[in-house]
Amino acid sequence: MHRGVTERQREGGLSGDERLRRWRLVLGGGDADGTGRALGGTDAAMDAALGALYGKAHGDGGGAAPGAGGGERTAGLGASAPSVARWLGDIRRYFPAPVVQVMQRDAIDRLGLAALLLEPEMLEAVEPDVHLVGTLLSLGQAMPEETRETARAVVRTVVRGLEERLAARTRATLGGALDRGARTRRPRHRDIDWDRTVRANLRHYLPEHRTVVPQRLVGFARAAQGLRKEVVLCVDQSGSMAASVVYASVFGAVLASMRSLDTRLVVFDTAVVDLTDQLDDPVDVLFGTRLGGGTDINRALAYCQERIGRPADTVVVLISDLYEGGIRDELLKRVAAMKAAGVEFVVLLALSDEGAPSYDREHAAALAALGVRAFACTPELFPEVMAAALEGRPLPVPGP
Known part of the structure; x- marks a missing residue:
């Protein structure tokens, strides 16, 4: 797998230092990652956001890793809504929306954050998607009234996006399909199914004129006609x-x-x-x-x-x-x-x-x-x- 990734990166023109940087973010640091790459600035903040969710405290098998300050990185967002809201803001800042949606879903599953979604300020910080809507609906009657309108706004955003897409x-x-489902032999001109009409009248082909003279028209019945x-x-x-x-x-x-x-x-x-x-x-x-x-x-x-x-x-x-x-x-x-x-x-x-x-x-x-x-x-x-x-x-x- 390592070879396939690096070959694709090489084809994309990435430098060796950039490849090490990306592997360091994927592997999480520590003596076992083999990159020897230190992180700073935005990279250190991205690493901390990833570590809060995927660090070793939640059984991912990864070893200890230095965080932004060089300490050991472990998973956990803390129990307070403010710390989770800050983390949600961080991942929206550093990662594209599809990645944010996956991380939110993992946070809800791995760290038990569903209950915090009952707070309006938490809902305002999340990236709306289908799975988040499912989580909100599953909370049902446990959702307090002051959160319900915020939840409806989140759900409406997702629904509007799905409607535009589908x-x-x-x-x-x-x-x-509905037009094709009902055929008529007395169609209006705009409703003639020319493909079926030609096939139904091939016996009336006139070679000298290189044309088919239709004796029978086949067309679509419109919904307004009773379908x-x-x-x-x-x-x-x-x-x-x-x-x-x-x-x-x-x-x-x-x-x-x-x-x-x-x-x-x-x-x-x-x-x-x-x-x-x-x-x-x-x-x-x-x-x-x-x-x-x-x-x-x-x-x-x-x-x-x-x-x-x-x-x-x-x-x-x-x-x-x-x-x-x-x-x-x-x-x-x-x-x-x-x-x-x-x-x-x-x-x-x-x-x-x-x-x-x-x-x-x-x-x-x-x-x-x-x-x-x-x-x-x-x-x-x-x-x-x-x-x-x-x-x-x-x-x-x-x-x-």
Whole structure:
């Protein structure tokens, strides 16, 4: 690994001193790091910020390292909010936003800082991201009223960024799928599907004119002409699904904004909550969830099944790691019944950038036997998955 890194650095034109500097920051100093490189100024401050989180006191295996003042470096941010707020300010000053987000997440996991996020001044110091939103939502009712508005502002910042990243592409992809989903043989000129029209009229090709004379036009029916699909997002809000809940709320709001879709959003643990009437604001949706607790997928699907009016025009998307606390056999029978009625059924083990989480493999295999494949889905892939489901064609399942 050392050789690969240094070769890439050499190709980038880095000097030997710069390479040593970078390795010193990575390895943390001490006799074992082999660089012999001393740090000062900004580098020493960066080293101290890294050491507070990744130093030897938290089992990273690293040896003692001199800090900015030459003393032994150990991990720890102290118990006070001011010291943590200063550290958060330091890492935002010295590192790019993606690195800051990773360090914040590690600090919450390794040093137990979640409780400090209940203080407004702490929230003002953090770099907002999806995982931070999940942590805030998991705090739930423990969040004091004076912190709640600050937390909403943080969540709204993340949601707005996700909408800018995902909304336009989702509407374009699904709008095309909905148009393609209904064909008409008497289309208006702007709705003619020329590719299908040409293929349908190849027998009428006139060689002498090198043209096809269309006897039959094939086109797209518009949503205004009566096409209306139903989409049900059924989302597991157990603690491990935090990022999926965030993305599902954003996609739910985007789908609900499309006039050719009837969209329902249902979240569940052992209870079922229908958040459809809040889909105009995904921030309200997120604060209507309750991360953590048990899981009763069967109960949630029973609720969804009862509200499906036109099965052949309905797509149900279950987002869950499939660890079922309810009646498993009933769940499988319910899925089979919905499919038999014409429902397009999709199971996503996660809707996030992290890939497949831990999930119930036996349960996933049982669903696969019913013709329902379960897979993890990134936010970028989700519009294509939904488009395929709406058109009734094979889903773009990612490889293993």
